[in-house]
Amino acid sequence: MSDRILVDAKNTFCPGPLMELISNMKMADVGDELELLSTDEGSAADVPEWINKVGHEIIESFKEDEVLHIIVKKIK
Amino acid sequence: MSEKINVMITTENMEQMQMAAMIASVGAVSGNDVSVFLSMNALKFFLKDNNHKAPVAGDMGKTMLEKKVPPFLELFQQAVELGDAKIYPCSMAMDMLEIKSDDLFDYVGDPMGLTKFISDVKQGQVWSF
Numbered sequence: 001m002s003d004r005i006l007v008d009a010k011n012t013f014c015p016g017p018l019m020e021l022i023s024n025m026k027m028a029d030v031g032d033e034l035e036l037l038s039t040d041e042g043s044a045a046d047v048p049e050w051i052n053k054v055g056h057e058i059i060e061s062f063k064e065d066e067v068l069h070i071i072v073k074k075i076k
Numbered sequence: 077m078s079e080k081i082n083v084m085i086t087t088e089n090m091e092q093m094q095m096a097a098m099i100a101s102v103g104a105v106s107g108n109d110v111s112v113f114l115s116m117n118a119l120k121f122f123l124k125d126n127n128h129k130a131p132v133a134g135d136m137g138k139t140m141l142e143k144k145v146p147p148f149l150e151l152f153q154q155a156v157e158l159g160d161a162k163i164y165p166c167s168m169a170m171d172m173l174e175i176k177s178d179d180l181f182d183y184v185g186d187p188m189g190l191t192k193f194i195s196d197v198k199q200g201q202v203w204s205f
Contacts, residue, residue: 013143015102026158050102050106054107
């Protein structure tokens with residue numbers, strides 16, 4: 001069973017959420033899921049762009065109480 | 077697709093340091109080959125005993141300091157550690173300011189001369205701040 005790692009990057013601005021996701025991604029194992037929390041509007045577009053470019057998988061993305069949640073699976 | 081991205085920084089303004097750091101870090105973690113060349117007023121921020129505050133140039137800089145933006149030095153370090161960016165201090169600036177490699181943060185690479193930098197940037201994007 002893989003872990004889900006919570007990356008709380010609320011209240012930080014671009015490129016804070018992306019960099020926090022990536023530093024956690026580096027330490028995660030292949031197959032792990034990471035859940036990024038962000039309140040930065042720019043990251044809503046930028047983070048999925050990075051995930052697709054690098055080749056990981058977006059499991060789910062939704063907004064709840066003004067907080068964006070992006071759940072991503074580490075593929076490689 | 078991976079590209080070569082060269083960033084030359086000579087400014088000491090906070091806004092420009094911040095933008096340069098964003099290009100370097102986001103560029104590097106997106107799989108690009110990033111080289112940063114530090115000269116003139118930008119080099120001093122990378123001294124280990126750095127107590128230089130980057131002056132803000134305008135309103136945006138003031139706002140960025142009030143809000144929680146990632147400090148530019150942190151972004152440069154992440155560019156190196158997470159994205160394998162290379163940061164080169166200008167050898168002329170090192171001589172002029174009497175700075176030794178050991179005086180600079182460990183994530184800063186060996187000094188580079190302008191001749192080598194000019195030769196390296198023949199390929200790829202060049203960003204200047």
